[in-house]
Each structure stands twice: as C-alpha cells, then as structure tokens.
Amino acid sequence: MKSLILILFVILSVNDVSLARTEKSENKKTPYIVHVAKSTMPTSFNHHSIWYKSILNSVSESAEVLYTYDKAINGFSTSLTVEEHQLLKSQPGILKVTPDEMYKLHTTRTPEFLGLDKLASLFPAPNKSNDVIVGVLDTGVWPESKSFDDTGFGPIPRIWKGKCETGTNFTTLNCNKKLIGARFFPKGFEAAVGPIDETTQSRSPRDDIGHGTHTASTAAGSVVENVGLFGYANGTARGMAIGARVAVYKVCWKSLCTNSDILAGIDQAIADNVNILSLSIGGLTRDYKDNMAIGAFAAMEHGILVSCSAGNSGPTPSRITNVAPWITTVGAGTLDRDFPAYVSLGNGKNYSGVSLYKGNYLPDTPVPFIYAGNASKGDEKSDGRCLPGSLVSEKVAGKIVLCDSEYVSRVAKGNTVKSAGGLGMVLANTKTDGEVPRADAHILPATAVGFTDGEAIKNYLFSDPKPTSTIVFQGTKLKVEPSPVVADFSSRGPNPITPQILKPDLIAPGVNIIAAYSKNASPTTWDSDPRSVDFNILSGTSMSCPHVSGLAALIKSIHPDWSPSIIRSALMTTAYTTYKNNQTLLDSSTNKPATPFEFGAGHLDPVSALNPGLVYDITTEDYLSFLCALNYSHIDFEIVARRKYTCDPKKQYSVTNLNYPSFAVVFEGGNNEITHSRTLTNVGAAGTYRVSVKLDIPSVKISVEPEVLSFKENEKKSYIVTFTTSTSKQNITQSFGSLEWSDGRTVVRSPIAFSWKLP
Numbered sequence: 001m002k003s004l005i006l007i008l009f010v011i012l013s014v015n016d017v018s019l020a021r022t023e024k025s026e027n028k029k030t031p032y033i034v035h036v037a038k039s040t041m042p043t044s045f046n047h048h049s050i051w052y053k054s055i056l057n058s059v060s061e062s063a064e065v066l067y068t069y070d071k072a073i074n075g076f077s078t079s080l081t082v083e084e085h086q087l088l089k090s091q092p093g094i095l096k097v098t099p100d101e102m103y104k105l106h107t108t109r110t111p112e113f114l115g116l117d118k119l120a121s122l123f124p125a126p127n128k129s130n131d132v133i134v135g136v137l138d139t140g141v142w143p144e145s146k147s148f149d150d151t152g153f154g155p156i157p158r159i160w161k162g163k164c165e166t167g168t169n170f171t172t173l174n175c176n177k178k179l180i181g182a183r184f185f186p187k188g189f190e191a192a193v194g195p196i197d198e199t200t201q202s203r204s205p206r207d208d209i210g211h212g213t214h215t216a217s218t219a220a221g222s223v224v225e226n227v228g229l230f231g232y233a234n235g236t237a238r239g240m241a242i243g244a245r246v247a248v249y250k251v252c253w254k255s256l257c258t259n260s261d262i263l264a265g266i267d268q269a270i271a272d273n274v275n276i277l278s279l280s281i282g283g284l285t286r287d288y289k290d291n292m293a294i295g296a297f298a299a300m301e302h303g304i305l306v307s308c309s310a311g312n313s314g315p316t317p318s319r320i321t322n323v324a325p326w327i328t329t330v331g332a333g334t335l336d337r338d339f340p341a342y343v344s345l346g347n348g349k350n351y352s353g354v355s356l357y358k359g360n361y362l363p364d365t366p367v368p369f370i371y372a373g374n375a376s377k378g379d380e381k382s383d384g385r386c387l388p389g390s391l392v393s394e395k396v397a398g399k400i401v402l403c404d405s406e407y408v409s410r411v412a413k414g415n416t417v418k419s420a421g422g423l424g425m426v427l428a429n430t431k432t433d434g435e436v437p438r439a440d441a442h443i444l445p446a447t448a449v450g451f452t453d454g455e456a457i458k459n460y461l462f463s464d465p466k467p468t469s470t471i472v473f474q475g476t477k478l479k480v481e482p483s484p485v486v487a488d489f490s491s492r493g494p495n496p497i498t499p500q501i502l503k504p505d506l507i508a509p510g511v512n513i514i515a516a517y518s519k520n521a522s523p524t525t526w527d528s529d530p531r532s533v534d535f536n537i538l539s540g541t542s543m544s545c546p547h548v549s550g551l552a553a554l555i556k557s558i559h560p561d562w563s564p565s566i567i568r569s570a571l572m573t574t575a576y577t578t579y580k581n582n583q584t585l586l587d588s589s590t591n592k593p594a595t596p597f598e599f600g601a602g603h604l605d606p607v608s609a610l611n612p613g614l615v616y617d618i619t620t621e622d623y624l625s626f627l628c629a630l631n632y633s634h635i636d637f638e639i640v641a642r643r644k645y646t647c648d649p650k651k652q653y654s655v656t657n658l659n660y661p662s663f664a665v666v667f668e669g670g671n672n673e674i675t676h677s678r679t680l681t682n683v684g685a686a687g688t689y690r691v692s693v694k695l696d697i698p699s700v701k702i703s704v705e706p707e708v709l710s711f712k713e714n715e716k717k718s719y720i721v722t723f724t725t726s727t728s729k730q731n732i733t734q735s736f737g738s739l740e741w742s743d744g745r746t747v748v749r750s751p752i753a754f755s756w757k758l759p
C-alpha cells in the first residue's frame with residue numbers, strides 16, 4: 001500500500017485495525033465513541049456531561065468517560081466490555097456507539113514555485129494575517145524550531161481561547177506569539193494501547209515524530225533563512241501564511257492516532273476559536289457518518305475551513321478519503337525541484353534516480369554490481385528486499401547492491417548492505433511502488449529508481465556476466481520540467497461515497513517538501529539512525545494539505561468575512577490545469593495527461609486565489625439539503641448535524657444541486673440527461689460574465705441557462721447546466737471537460753468529470 005510513503009506514521013491502516021476487534025476476551029475493555037441525542041436530555045439533569053455519566057453508570061460500574069464532546073459531536077468516549085457495549089447501545093438517548101478507530105498520518109522551493117514571492121506586493125498590509133489562527137491536529141510540535149519564531153508579531157488575537165499545556169519537556173514558556181497554543185490528547189491512545197512510555201515519547205504537546213512540526217511549519221511557519229538537509233534543498237524556508245498564528249493539537253502518538261483523540265482535538269480547536277483546521281490524517285471513509293467527517297461538519301458550522309489530505313493510496317482509483325463535501329480534500333503534486341543521482345551501468349546506459357545521501361561518494365570508475373536476490377542467505381535466496389542480515393558478505397563485499405524497495409525501511413536496507421560490506425545501493429521500486437522513486441537521506445552511497453527503470457537495470461544485471469555500475473550524485477536541481485505532475489501516490493477519485501461530488505478538490509505540492517522537524521526524531525525515521533536535523537524533506541498528501549491550509553489562512557486574513565466554502569471556491573476556480581505550453585498537467589503514474597479525478601480543479605495558484613471574481617458559496621442549510629438528497633434519517637441527522645432536522649416532503653432534493661465549484665456528472669440507470677443548478681456570488685467588481693464550455697468528446701452536449709450573467713457588487717445569480725449524452729451505448733466510461741465564466745479578465749473555472757455506469 002502506497003500510503004506508507006511517510007514511513008513511520010503511515011503504518012496502520014484502519015482496514016486492518018479496528019481497536020474494538022483486536023480484543024477477544026469478554027472482560028477486556030475497548031474504546032468506543034458514543035453519539036447521544038442531546039435534545040432528549042431529561043430536564044432533571046443540569047448539564048449534558050452529568051447525563052452522559054449517568055447513562056454510562058447505568059450499564060457499567062467501572063466505565064469512565066474518556067472525553068465529553070461539546071462541539072464536534074454530541075456524545076462522549078469510553079472503554080467498555082463487549083457486554084457493556086451491548087447494554088449501552090439500547091439505552092434511551094443513545095444514537096450510535098462506534099468502536100474507536102485508528103487513523104493514520106497520511107517544503108523551501110515551494111513559495112517561489114507557487115509564486116508566493118510575488119504575493120508580498122499584493123498585500124494591503126503585511127502583518128494582517130496575524131489575526132488568523134491555523135489549528136494543526138497532528139503529532140505535536142518542536143517549539144524551539146526557528147519556524148515558530150515570533151519576532152515582530154503583535155499581541156495574540158483577542159478571540160483566542162486556547163492555551164499552552166504543560167507536560168514532558170514542555171511548559172507554557174514554549175508558546176509565544178507565533179505558536180499561541182499547544183495541547184495534547186492521550187486518553188484514547190492510552191485506552192487502546194496502555195500508558196504512554198515517557199522514556200520514548202513526551203506526554204505533552206512535544207513532537208517526537210516530526211510530522212506535526214513539518215505540517216505546522218508548512219502551513220504557517222515563519223521565514224527561516226539558510227536551511228537545508230545535508231546540503232540539499234538549500235534556501236529560505238517559509239510557511240504559506242508567515243503571519244498566521246499556529247495552534248497545535250497533538251492527537252497522534254507513536255504509530256497511531258485514535259478517533260477519540262482526534263475528535264477531542266477538533267472539539268477543543270472549535271472552542272479555542274481557530275479559523276482553519278489542518279488535518280494530514282485519514283482513515284477509511286465509509287460514509288459521512290465517519291467521526292472525523294462529523295467533527296468537520298461542526299467545525300464548518302463554526303466558520304472554520306477544514307483542510308484534509310486525500311490519502312496516499314494512489315494510483316488505484318477511488319481510494320480517496322476525507323471526501324465529505326464540507327471538507328477541502330487535497331491531493332499531491334511534485335515541485336520543480338529534484339535531487340537527481342543517476343545510475344550509470346557498465347553498458348553505458350544511465351538511469352535517473354533520486355537521493356539525499358551526504359558523505360563520501362563512490363569512485364567514478366564502475367564497481368561490481370549485484371542483485372540482492374542473487375546474494376541472499378537460505379530461505380531469502382530469491383528475496384531481493386535486503387532485510388536485516390539477509391545478505392551473504394562474500395557475495396556483496398565491495399559491490400553496489402540492487403535491492404527491491406518497499407514503502408518501509410528504505411534506509412535500513414542500506415544498513416543491511418553496508419553491514420555486509422557493500423559499497424553502495426540502488427533501490428528499485430516494485431510494481432506497486434510505481435514510477436516515482438523516493439529521495440532518502442541514505443547512510444551509504446545510494447539512489448532510488450522507479451519500477452520500469454529498475455526492471456531495465458535488472459535485465460542488465462541478469463544478462464551481463466560481469467555487471468558493473470556507479471552512482472553519480474548531482475545535488476539539488478531546480479526548474480525541473482514538467483512540473484507539477486500529479487504524484488503517483490496521491491489518492492484519486494471518483495468519490496467512493498457520492499460520485500456526483502468531485503474529489504479531490506485540488507492538488508498542492510507534496511513531494512520532497514522541506515520543513516521544520518523534531519529533534520527527537522531521525523530524518524529517515526529509521527530507529528537506528530542517530531542523526532537529528534532541524535529541517536527535513538518528506539513526501540505525502542500530508543505535506544500538500546498544509547499548503548492549502550496556510551493559503552486558506554492567507555485568504556481569510558484578507559477576506560475575514562469569507563465562509564469556508566467561499567475560500568475553497570476561490571482556491572478551486574483559480575487553480576490551473578495546464579503547463580505554460582497549454583498541455584494538461586501529467587500524472588506521474590502513467591506519464592499521460594491527468595484528469596479531474598487526479599487533480600480535481602487543478603493545482604493551487606495563490607496569487608489568483610486572492611481575486612476569484614465569482615464564488616460558489618455553500619451554507620449549512622445547503623449541506624442539510626444535500627443530506628436530505630442522501631435520504632438521511634432523523635437519527636442520521638442527529639448524529640451528523642447534531643440536531644433534529646426534517647426534510648421537506650414536498651421538496652425535490654438532489655445531490656447535483658449542492659453549490660459545489662466543480663461538476664461530477666454521472667449517467668446511470670439509462671438516464672441520459674442530468675441537470676445541476678448553481679449560484680454564483682460576485683466578490684469582485686460589478687461586471688458581465690459569459691459562460692464557455694470545453695469537452696473532450698462530442699457525444700455529450702451541455703446547455704447553460706442563462707449564458708450571460710451580469711453582477712452588481714456582492715450580487716448572487718443562479719444558473720442551470722444540462723448535460724445530455726447521446727443515447728447510443730457508450731464505449732467509454734469516463735470523460736472530462738470544463739465550464740468557465742469569464743468577464744474578459746477573471747476566469748472562474750470549474751472542472752467537469754463524466755462517468756457512465758452501464759446498467
């Protein structure tokens with residue numbers, strides 16, 4: 001599974017791990033999240049928390065409330081035996097009891113690449129963003145990092161209600177006017193795994209993993225000059241919103257994040273008054289009754305934009321997570337920066353690879369080369385994975401060894417080679433790992449190549465009686481073209497829950513991003529790596545998500561009255577989908593043009609996003625209508641929207657009428673004509689906009705009514721689009737296009753994805 005690109009933190013898959021199912025014993029307690037119909041609280045209780053406790057006490061003498069949730073959901077979390085769980089489910093007022101689940105955790109060239117350097121001149125006042133607060137739910141923070149330096153910052157925004165919690169190696173002195181809040185949520189983790197071992201991790205907001213420091217500094221880190229990793233990616237590091245404040249909520253612990261801790265973090269972040277929530281975390285999305293989606297709904301209602309990573313499960317279609325329409329879902333693309341280190345074979349052929357290795361290089365002259373599968377001991381004979389201790393020293397000493405890569409332990413494989421006397425290593429991606437090699441700070445001269453190149457190198461190894469090679473390190477290369485390309489690991493659509501809502505929403509840089517890191521973690525996350533660094537280079541949609549969170553903070557600082565959906569609309573309708581030569585952005589998994597199922601509305605473009613012209617706003621009421629279209633029951637509404645809600649039986653609800661800034665048109669059940677209705681709000685100057693559409697195939701017709709819309713300032717205007725497919729049987733299942741409104745200067749672009757479902 002590709003999700004393991006983040007090596008350590010992407011270890012567990014919710015598919016495999018449901019906490020409740022791991023314990024078989026009758027008396028063992030496992031954690032649950034309990035949704036309660038708060039509106040049915042008997043009047044005899046003064047406070048819902050007392051009522052929750054009393055419900056719990058009625059089924060168990062020993063069970064204790066882990067967290068009482070006030071904002072994110074109506075309910076609480078607790079640990080229960082199987083029997084207590086059965087009893088609790090049937091208590092009055094209990095809507096649903098879900099097992100607590102484990103979620104997984106899914107940047108200096110970036111500003112120039114994104115044109116952020118040009119942004120400075122566009123700002124009316126440079127310090128304005130100082131009042132916007134970005135909440136980051138992750139592995140905590142390394143507060144000493146220069147990325148959280150508060151020089152020049154004004155007083156903490158008055159709306160801020162949060163705090164800096166004290167714990168292992170962390171006091172209130174670790175917060176400042178940049179890092180204004182830091183909290184930690186260990187109860188779900190401790191209920192699932194047992195007490196935190198304070199010799200290996202900090203029972204405090206301190207980050208021992210690095211992921212949280214990286215994401216927080218990517219979103220809103222201060223400017224830090226002269227950073228780099230072992231001489232690579234030298235330059236100035238800066239977050240997307242350098243003036244924004246950071247509040248960290250540590251909800252992920254070594255190797256996992258529990259849903260109950262994540263919900264507690266969201267609950268607190270809402271209460272603390274953050275403006276943006278950044279979550280580079282994901283689980284398995286089954287429906288919008290997923291606990292993280294519910295917490296995000298509550299945040300949205302409080303005016304908080306929730307930006308989430310799409311997941312690292314590409315290129316397989318439809319594996320995307322965090323797809324609720326009130327969440328901004330972010331995929332990953334590459335930067336125009338690379339770390340090339342090519343393999344030069346004895347037959348004169350060269351294959352491009354990547355590496356962050358720093359140290360003594362190999363001789364320029366070719367050295368003997370061997371495949372690990374031809375040098376493994378005993379049972380591992382045909383195993384080329386270079387597992388610890390698997391190599392025969394006599395066969396590899398003095399040679400470069402080709403190892404089959406895996407998503408984990410890439411750096412540890414180098415140690416296997418080194419310990420057996422090998423001189424260097426070439427890591428070849430397996431087929432499931434795809435064509436994009438991962439750059440690592442190897443401990444011996446080593447480079448990584450994609451699957452196809454790896455196969456070609458193996459052909460040479462198996463056909464030449466005396467194979468040789470060397471590795472040529474070329475440092476940091478800038479202005480790599482084409483860029484961006486969609487990262488192969490980036491999770492793709494179609495949306496597995498509501499195919500009529502296009503996901504991901506957009507892509508942002510997520511490959512080889514340099515940002516601040518924890519000094520308690522090694523740069524390679526390999527346990528035996530003794531090195532520690534101030535900045536590290538990581539890849540994943542975990543890295544692309546905070547780019548969007550930070551840009552959303554920047555937009556919020558300029559337009560404080562914009563709703564989360566207006567901000568998302570601005571990000572989406574201004575995103576770009578082509579290179580300068582007008583060719584569509586490529587997908588690295590195929591090297592062919594990518595589609596809206598890979599990049600959504602396209603790649604984020606900060607400068608244009610500040611002036612979108614027209615936007616698609618979505619209110620809470622609109623989302624409730626959307627849930628009506630999904631036939632949500634009374635209980636579903638109480639769980640997701642935390643209220644009693646009745647759909648109007650006279651009203652025709654349709655998922656195609658949610659005012660989304662993109663179109664996913666699904667022809668199914670012989671229905672050849674689909675209508676979507678939309679409402680635009682003018683957030684720019686008064687003007688007249690005309691519509692134009694582009695289609696990849698002629699067999700679909702689009703009509704837009706009306707085709708011209710004239711707006712006064714702040715005016716709203718609606719239109720209807722009808723998509724008609726020719727009745728003849730389609731020999732394709734997908735096609736794409738776009739719909740643009742333009743006043744001659746500002747283009748408001750929506751992607752269109754068509755799917756045909758044969759009866």
Ligand SMILES: *[C@@H]1O[C@H](CO)[C@@H](O)[C@H](O)[C@H]1NC(C)=O
Nearest residue numbers: 126127130151152153242243
């Ligand atoms: C705020 O503005 C002042 C004066 O223009 C400047 O010195 C300071 O660096 C700015 N701070 C930030 C965080 O932009």
Ligand SMILES: *[C@@H]1O[C@H](CO)[C@@H](O)[C@H](O)[C@H]1NC(C)=O
Nearest residue numbers: 168169198199200201202520
């Ligand atoms: C606490 O901080 C010190 C110095 O920063 C470090 O050496 C130590 O490992 C830290 N302890 C933990 C448990 O993180």
Ligand SMILES: *[C@@H]1O[C@H](CO)[C@@H](O)[C@H](O)[C@H]1NC(C)=O
Nearest residue numbers: 226228230231232234475476
């Ligand atoms: C990057 O910085 C390091 C340390 O300052 C320096 O040794 C190295 O030469 C620099 N590399 C490049 C490519 O500029």
Ligand SMILES: *[C@@H]1O[C@H](CO)[C@@H](O)[C@H](O)[C@H]1NC(C)=O
Nearest residue numbers: 343344345348349350470472
């Ligand atoms: C491969 O790289 C070597 C240097 O290592 C260079 O001399 C040679 O010309 C390259 N070959 C090709 C085919 O590019």
Ligand SMILES: *[C@@H]1O[C@H](CO)[C@@H](O)[C@H](O)[C@H]1NC(C)=O
Nearest residue numbers: 371373374375381382383462
């Ligand atoms: C090396 O391994 C490959 C693949 O396992 C095999 O095809 C080849 O015959 C082996 N070569 C030698 C010399 O054992």
Ligand SMILES: *[C@@H]1O[C@H](CO)[C@@H](O)[C@H](O)[C@H]1NC(C)=O
Nearest residue numbers: 578579580581582583584747
């Ligand atoms: C790209 O398309 C635009 C608009 O159609 C056109 O003005 C421009 O010349 C094209 N650029 C290239 C390099 O083809």
Ligand SMILES: *[C@@H]1O[C@H](CO)[C@@H](O)[C@H](O)[C@H]1NC(C)=O
Nearest residue numbers: 498627628629630631632655
């Ligand atoms: C909702 O129910 C209606 C009427 O039963 C049905 O036509 C429609 O397909 C259902 N919608 C969904 C999303 O299940």
Ligand SMILES: *[C@@H]1O[C@H](CO)[C@@H](O)[C@H](O)[C@H]1NC(C)=O
Nearest residue numbers: 697728729730731732733734
């Ligand atoms: C679909 O069929 C049409 C006409 O039969 C043909 O021109 C077209 O190439 C086909 N498309 C694909 C994707 O097979």
